[in-house]
Each structure stands twice: as C-alpha cells, then as structure tokens.
Amino acid sequence: MEASDLVSRLQSLGLQHKSAVSLVKTEPHYVLDMAAQHKGGEDSKLAVTSSNYTIRLFSRFSLAQTQTLTGHTDVISGIHFLHSDPELLVTSSHDKTVRVWDCRASSTQEVQLFKGESNTNCSFLSCDVNASDRVICAGTEKTSADTYLLFWDRRKAAVLGCYEDSHDDDVTEVRFHPTAEKSLLSGSTDGLVNVFDVMQTSEDDALMSTYNTESSVEKAGWCGPDARYVYCITHMRTWHVWDTDGDEDIQQISDVEGKLESLSKVDYLVDCIPAATPSNQYLLVAGTHSGDLHFLDLSDSEDPKVVSSLKGGHSDTVRCLHWDRETETLVTGGEDSLLCLWSPNAAHGKEVTAQQRKVKPKKVTPTKRTKPYTR
Template identity: 30%
Template structure:
C-alpha cells in the first residue's frame, strides 16, 4: 500500500460553502468548476488561483472537459450546465472572457454529461429527462448553430455519462439512470441502426472505455462490472463474458466510489474511492466532506482532488517511495481486465 502526501491546498478564493465539481488540465495549468458556477484556472504546483475565466460559466454548471486534439493545436475548455448550453472557452483570453463557441439543446434541457473529440471537432452532450425525452446531442463546433445528430429514443431517463472510443472515434458510449450503457456508430444517421451494443447494468453513475475492447459500468449503488465490446465479425471476441464485481464498497473498504480514471501514459485504469469517517492512502483528504473530483497528472506525477469543503488539494508519493515504485500507484485500487470473455449477442442487454 502506498500513501500519498498532501503537497498543497487551496480554496481558489471561492466563496465560503462552495463545492468543487470537476478538474481538468489546461496548457501549463489546470481548471476547476464549482458550485458558484465559476470556471477558474490554477497553478499545478502551488494550487494558487491564476484567473477566473468566467465568474458565471452557466446558470448551474455541471460538466468540464478538455478540448485538446492530438492532431490540432486547438486547446479549449468545454463546459455545460443546467441552462441547456455547451460553451467552449479559450483559456488564453484571460480574466472574465466570453465563450469562443456556444451550442444549445432543445427546450433548454439541463445538461448532465459532456464529451469531446477535438480531432473531429465534435462535442456531445447528454440531458436530463424533460417532457419524457432524454437527449444525446452532437455538434461539429465549426457549425455550432445546427446539431450534427441527435438521439432521443435510446434512453428513457437522465443521460449521466458520455465518452468517445479511444481510437475508433466514430464509436460513442452513453450511460443513463435508466440502467443502460449504449454504444453507437455516429457515422450512421438512423438512431436504431446506429446502436451497436446495449449493456443493462443499473442506474449509471459512471461508464466508459477501459481499453479498445472493454467498457466498465459503475452504478449509483456502487456496483461495478466490466464488459467486452462485442464484435459480430470476430469469433474469438464472441467467446468473452462480462466480469461482475458487485458492490465495490465491501471489496475496497470504502463508503463511496468517486470515479474511474485512465492514465494518459498507458499504465492502466484506476478506481478512486473514499470514506467520510476514515481515509485510506490520502491521509486527511477533505476531512468529513465528500470528494467530488479526482484528476491524475502523469507529467508531474500528481493527484488532484476537489471536494465539498471547497478546496483543491494536490497529492504526491514521497520521492523515496517513487524511486522504489516507478509504476506510481496513484489511487485506491487498480482495475484489472480479464483477457478472455464469452459470447454475447449484438443488441442483447446483459
């Protein structure tokens, strides 16, 4: 077991009683959104606030994502909110800047989830259930006034998670409180024909890609599973079966699971979990307050956390321990993928 030590802490000059919702990387620094609806930049070493990109990013900000492509020089931050808007921010614009791009969903439905693929200039948002409709909407940011596509029948409750496949960017994952995780081919216009796979797991808190061939699902009651991405053209992959861990709380000795993290340097995927009464590996953490956000920065070998105490905190393994453990186990437990699965039929929920 490796214990990370707190190296810095900052309230980012937030109003008293504010929560940190999410953390993302920006060029040479980091960004956070919080319950005062602001988008703020901070230094990754000292955690001192650098700029307030927007004091009011949304009326009810909900999501923050990086917008940086591997084949482009574009580096924006994407936010979404309960006002039904998606906004892209140029972090070089300084204090109290205006969004570079804005897109909106129909009926101003509150947006709960967001994902970006800068290489294809794509942004996708998922909404709450409004008037019996939960929407997955995708835009090309070069034409923000008109949606590239919209799915309105695949989920019948709030869309809580969206993610693009790590290499096949035409494949999109969505998760919902209706219990389903869906995979789509966004190059197919018809919604029914676009659906590639459905996993029935339970009310989705988080879901995403663990690798090119596996996805995970984490429910609001902390139930966790790993599923193969089915391929009807491959007999070998059709031999694989899902791995169902059940409730992670007794397995990890925790009270709640924050999120699943994938390392940018290819070292694997990690689970971040927490306790309000006692703490494992991040001594003191955010005290009695819940951890809302965790971000791993591979370059500086730092874990950033944000919590309901309104603080951003930075954590690192002592240099002496890093020398002994170059793999740098960053969070509570590492998720291991099984190499063999059993046959699952296309479109059939598990």
C-alpha cells in the same frame, strides 16, 4: 506502465499542496468536477467547476489560481479541454447551454455557445468532445417522455443531429473514445450504458452495444488495452466492466463496501484510474465522507484489495480526481472546497488560498434528427 508500477507510484504519493476554492465555512463552494489540459509542462492548466456556477483555472502543478470564467447560470455538468487546442475548454450546464471558452482571452465571455432546437432545448447533464475536436455531444435531462443525445459540429456551431430512442431517462454521462473519434458511450439513470458508432447515418445503425447495470449510472468511461473496455459506477455503488470487442461482461461487483468492510471503511466510489496495461487495466478509487481515499485492486472480484490510501488532505467527500501519468501526480477535489495535489514522496503540504465563490444544479429539452455525424 505496468499495474505494479501504477500501484507503487500511488503508494509513494504524499500531500504537496492544498488550494481553497472557497473560504466560507457556512456555505462552502463544493468542487464538482475538473479537467486538465492535454499537454505537459509547468504552465499546464487545471479547470475546476464549483457549486456557484463558476469555472476556476489553476496551475496544474502549484494549484495557484490564475483565472475565473463566469457565464453559466446553473450547475455546470461537464468540463473538457480540447485536444488539438488545449487552451479551449468545453462546458455543459443545467442552464441549457454548452459553451466553449478561450483560456487565453482576457475576457470571461465564452467564444462559442450551443443550444438545442425548439423541442430539444433541455438541461444538459453531461458533455464531451471527440478526439478530432470536431464533434461535441451533450446528454439531456428527461423532459416529458423524451431524453436526448445532441450533436454539434464545433467548427460550424451547427446541430448535426440527435439520438432520442436509446435512453428512457436522464443521460448522466457521455464519453467519446480517447482515440477513436467515431466511438461514443452514454450512460443514463435508466440503467443502460450504450456504445455508438456515430459515423452511421441513423440511430438504430449507430447503436453497437447496450449494457444493463440494473441501476442508475453515475459515471462511465473507457479503460483497458487500447481503451477497449467500458467501465461504469452506479448510484448504488456497483462496479461494472465490459469488453466492447465481443460485448463480454468482464466484471461486476455489487457490494464493494461489504467486501472491504473488515479492511477499510468505504462510503462511496469516486472513479477509475486506468493502468493501460493488459495485466491490470484499472484501479478503482473509493472514499469516505471524512475525506480519506483508497485505491482498490479489483483483479479478484471476490477479494478486492486496498493497495494504497491517502489521508490528511480532505475533510469531506471527494467528488473528482485527475491522475497525470507523466508527472505521476494526482489532484483531488471535494465538498470541503479544497483541491489537493499529491506528489511522489512529498514531505509537507502547502496551503494556497483562492478567491471565494459558490455553485448549484438544474435541467434541459432537444430536436429530432438522424445524422449526428456527417463526414
């Protein structure tokens, strides 16, 4: 899809459905994060975490709630569906566990549970599963002087290894490459974004690239041609993009809000929507605390442009989003306890209420090994 096509698709979006995750106005259950199954079809599921430590499953295209998964006892920090079996869901939490759930099961009990070993038994602040679904990685909170990236073999529920020297503070993001199962990026409040080849036998050999944002990393991921680029959003609302092929610094914008001040109000940066085209590899999504969303074309770093906006769905900060290329629909979740489905040329928004509930955050500690990935 060309960048201009992505922009035109976003410009055609209108509010189709709303789903209330919580109806309690005094203590709303914030939507914290979401993940969508790696499959299409009307039965496709959306998994949503909220501030009461629960996971709710919704229909991706009607936002009707279908199931609730409970078990975590603290803030859920990461959520991802597996690729080969999209009915399996991986989550990490500040309760020092990583869990795998079967969305087909009538029971709400997890089917696998992973923890660190003695000295690495820490709160998990992020997690992901690689493209082959074999390896799970989770990043920990800093405990004493150490912070860790822990790896497990999902098939054996065994700890494969641990990286402990590449970050000096909380690991807020881990992301495997969408197709290259050996490539992993990590981001931390120490300001560093690292890229690893986890097939290497030691942490030193595995570390391929280090990028310094000089700030605290909030979100990071892959974008660009063949997902070759790494992007990062910091807690100071700066934006960075690097090309891992040659470690080129492609873009850095330290004052997105200021550059847009005369055009649109922006309070924070939400995430990136990759366009998957050489001409324009990404659109940045920004928001206001009153719930408006703006899609930004950053092809000119000195002159970012608002190419589309969405209003009337949320009334508070938007925490997460999911763009579906196949159906050209967008789902957003926010601190107003709402999920909003945005569809092309939607005329009216329908509201779907869901059962109430609530969620909140915590922390983690790991072991020392050198081989996180074994052939």
